[in-house]
Amino acid sequence: MPELPEVETVRAGLAPALTKALIQSVEIFDVRSLKRHLPGPNDFVQTLVGARILAVVRRGKFLWMPLQLAGDNNPAETSVALVGHLGMSGQMLLRLPGAEPDKCNRVTILVQAAGPAQLSNGDTFSGGGFAANELIEFRFIDQRIFGSLAIDRLINTTDAGLGGFQAEFAPTPSASLSDSGSIASESHWWLNRLPESAAHISRDALDPAFDVKALVRRLAAKQTGIKRALLDQQLISGVGNIYADEALWATKLHYDQTAATLTSAKVKELFANVVSILQAAVAQGGTSFDDQYKNVNGESGYFAVSLNAYGQTGQPCKRCATLIKREQWANRGSHFCPRCQKLRP
DNA sequence: CAGAGCTCCTGAGCGC
DNA sequence: TGCGCTCAGGAGCTCT
Incomplete structure (x- = not known):
């Protein structure tokens, strides 16, 4: 049953492979995993295809990926993210195309990895073991279907602090909210935002800004x-x-x-x-x-x-x-x- | 409004 | 071997 440490392990595993990746196609095997995406499965697929994943962020057990949609030159204005919750039995696996099918695979998103790149903190982005332009299957597995995927608007945090945890922008424990707030820029517009559907959730126990x-x-x-x-x-x-x-x-x-x-x-x-x-x-x-x-x-x-x-x-x-x-x-x-x-x- | 309780859901594991 | 019962609980919703 995934709690913060499990979701963080998943986030840390997804981030190197999915950051800057381009979504090629989306396959829905069970629409119940999209129950939180109110516009329905067709809208889910149409919105995602051609979108670029900008980051992988987490608060508590919620995980989200800010998106730049196809043909959108102002993603900060559009301000949407793919939001995932693992519920009781959710898993997010990375597989190479053609890998063995996984039991209870509800959704598969095929992406093209961006590959090695320079991160804004100066570190070299490894590509998560995947080569540049390599195709990767992001599989959402969920036996009990308490988890979900949805596309949601990102809104500003009420305290102007970071919306969630993202390793390369993790503030030091001594940093004040305004320090972390100053990180947000045009190129990292999502930092001080979080999904509307997770806005009522408290900062998590490992958040340096927890009160x-x-x-x-x-x-x-x-x-x-x-x-x-x-x-x-x-x-x-x-x-x-x-x-x-x-x-x-x-x-x-x-x-x-x-x-x-x-x-x-x-x-x-x-x-x-x-x-x-x-x-x-x-x-x-x-x-x-x-x-x-x-x-x-x-x-x-x-x-x-x-x-x-x-x-x-x-x-x-x-x-x-x-x-x-x-x-x-x-x-x-x-x-x-x-x-x-x-x-x- | 706060707090308690209900409900969604399915495969693994077990007993007969 | 096979069938049916039990069990696991995150979080939103609905009662009181």
């Missing part, structure tokens, strides 16, 4: 369980069921502890744990728990071996040896240590 004070303030007013709050993408984005359970275990919090009962120190500790767990998972290429998550080459991530709570039902807690318990919660599972993570008044 921890605001999180403390908003949680203090939440009369709901802390896990529900962690999964609320409008409060903090990028966290799903796996990393929520891990962060709660690390902070010794019960999933149903009312958010408003936490001290601000405890909220900061929880946030710090979310950040370090997500960072560690990114470094290991994400978690492959049930074979639903793969990187762009179809390989699994290695974070599963580091899990302390999620999927550890019946295993001894690594702190106190009490057996980890799984409880049914909000139509899903919650894993926790009944001794370390007690519900407090």
Whole structure:
């Protein structure tokens, strides 16, 4: 189940191959994967063919590619992007034409790679292992069809900061919003924008511009369980069921502890744990728990071996040896240590 | 308005 | 071997 580390692994894999690539053709195998593209599948195909992909950007679990449409000399004015969400079981794979078919392949976008190029930060663009002008199949795989692809307008961020994460424009943690804002230019018009459909999503936990004070303030007013709050993408984005359970275990919090009962120190500790767990998972290429998550080459991530709570039902807690318990919660599972993570008044 | 609950969906895995 | 049941949950929507 893809969360921030899995989506970031996919983004990092797609970016070298797809940046500046030209879309040749689009094949739809299941229109349900385009349910978020309201104008319909024909419009989706017609809009994409001939478009150039300018970047691959992510906020939380949302991923988007700003586009320059065919014959459009003012893409900053048109301001559209191909927006993808992996949902529960989505994968984005890069294959050479003629490669073995993948199960549950819902959409295939054939692109011509731009190949080696100079990036604006001075680094040399490798082409992601693909030669210049090489044809690549971008395959959208999705067993349960909770994910989707759509074309959406990009709108300005309300705080004028970066819309999402894009490695070559990653600000340093000390950079202020205005610093990152100044990066936007005519040639990189999308930097301070994000898809309208993702505009309600909070900055994610790994975003240097994430407002921890605001999180403390908003949680203090939440009369709901802390896990529900962690999964609320409008409060903090990028966290799903796996990393929520891990962060709660690390902070010794019960999933149903009312958010408003936490001290601000405890909220900061929880946030710090979310950040370090997500960072560690990114470094290991994400978690492959049930074979639903793969990187762009179809390989699994290695974070599963580091899990302390999620999927550890019946295993001894690594702190106190009490057996980890799984409880049914909000139509899903919650894993926790009944001794370390007690519900407090 | 805030919070809880429902719903979309299908293939893998398991028991009989 | 084969059939049918169960299970997984992100996020938007709909109730209360």
